[in-house]
Amino acid sequence: MSKCDQCIVKQFNSLKFLNREELIRISGCKTSKYIKKGEPIFEEGERINGVYCIKDGICKVSKMSENGKNQIVNLVQKGDLIGERSLISDEVSNLSAYAQSDMEICFIPREEILKDLEKNPAFSLDVLKKMANSLKNSENLIVDMAQKSVKQRLAETLLNLHEKFGKSEDGTINIQLSREDISNIIGTATESAIRLLSTLKKDKIITFKGKDIEILDKKALERIAAGF
Amino acid sequence: MSKCDQCIVKQFNSLKFLNREELIRISGCKTSKYIKKGEPIFEEGERINGVYCIKDGICKVSKMSENGKNQIVNLVQKGDLIGERSLISDEVSNLSAYAQSDMEICFIPREEILKDLEKNPAFSLDVLKKMANSLKNSENLIVDMAQKSVKQRLAETLLNLHEKFGKSEDGTINIQLSREDISNIIGTATESAIRLLSTLKKDKIITFKGKDIEILDKKALERIAAGF
C-alpha cells in the first residue's frame, strides 16, 4: 500500500499542511478503493465517518430534490477531498457522490482527521479556507440558478467545464457527460438541454465529436452566458 | 462603550468560544455602529477588513446577478456574524449587506479575529462548523432554485421565514419584507410573487394584516412546498 507522505495528490488539497509524522500516522489507517464508473462512493443519508481523497478519476456530487429530480452540485477530480462537510458537522451526508469515470480513492477515518483539525492550526485554517471558497461558489450558483435562463446557464456550464477539465487532443472538453448529466447540472429537462445544444451547434458555437463537445467560439458563449 | 465579555449576543455565535482575556482584548478594538433601515453595512466588491457582530436588528445579504437583478441569499439577525467568509479567504466581499431594520452592530477588525483563529482551536473549529452549516444550506438552496417552481419556493420561503423569525402578537411573521424583497428571495419577478401571494390568500392559506403576512394553514403550505 502506498504512503501518504509520498503521495503527489495531496499537494492539491489541505493534507499538504500535515507534517511527515501526521502523514505517516494517516497512512497507517487509510484504506484505498477502486470504484467503477457509475458506482456510488456514498449516498445521501449515509453516515460517511471520514473523508475521501481522490487519487484518480472524476466524481459527481449530487442531491435529490423533493421533486424526484437529481441536481449535480459539483464535479470533483484528482486531488480533491470529499465528505469534509459532513465530517465537520458530524451529520449524515446531505449529498451523494457517484463515480463519473473509474476512480481510485483513499478513505481516511473521521477520528484521524479530527485529531489533526484540533492540533494542527495550519491544516484547519486551510480546511476553513477551502470551505469558505466552496461557500462562495455555492452562493454564486444560487444567484445563477435563480436569475439566469436555461440558455445562459448552459453556456456558463460549458465554459466552466472547459475551464475546470481542459480539453483533450481532439479539442473536446475533457470530461464525459451524458445529456442527462448536463441537464442535471443546469437544472433543466433533458430535452431542453439537448435542444439548446443543437442550436449552439447550428450556430457553429460548439460542435460534437461523438458525444464529446468542442467549443468553437468561446467569445460567443461568454456573450450568451452574460445574457447577450 | 459596552464590553464584549458581558455581551449576551455572543452566546449565539462562535465568539462564545473565546476566553475572558481574548474578549477583553477584542472589546478594546471593536467599534459599535448604528445603521438605519435601508442603509448598507457593506457592498459587493468592498474590502471589509473584519467581521460584524449583529447586536440588534435584521439585515439582508444579497448579490447582484449579471442580469442586473438582486438576489437575497440570506437574512441574518441578532447574534449572527457576517463578513467571516471574505475575511478567511482574504478577498473583497462577493455579497452586499443592507439593514432591513434599524440595526446595532459591532465591528471587529480582521487582525484580531485572525489572531484568535490561529491560537484558539475551539474557536476556529466552531467557525468551521458554522461555515459547514452555511454550506449545507447553500447546497439545499441551489437544488431548490434549480428544481422547484416559483410557487413551491414561495411556500417554502414563507415557512422558513416563520421558522426563523417567529410570529409577533398579531400572528404575523415577525419580519418586515416588501413584495420586492420576497421576490428577490425566491428569485422571480415581483408581479409573479404578488400574484401567487394573492392566490394563497384567496385559498385562505395565508392572510394579510397591513403588509404583514400571517400563515393560516401551515400544512397546506408544506404540501405546496413539497409539490402538492
Add this chain to the structure above:
DNA sequence: CGGTATCTTGATTGGTATCAACTTAAGTGG
C-alpha cells in the same frame, strides 16, 4: 395635498416542461 413608492390586477408573450414518436448507439446472448 400633490408626488412618489409600493402594491395589485389584466393582457400578452416567450421560455421550458412535458408527452410522444422515432433514430441511433451500445450492449448481450445465441
Add this chain to the structure above:
DNA sequence: CCACTTAAGTTGATACCAATCAAGATACCG
C-alpha cells in the same frame, strides 16, 4: 456475426408557467 434488447439521443407538438408590459389602486411622505 447477427438479431434482439435496452439505453441514449433527437425532434416535433402542445400546454403551462412565469416574465414582461401596461394601467390603475393604495399607501406613504414631505
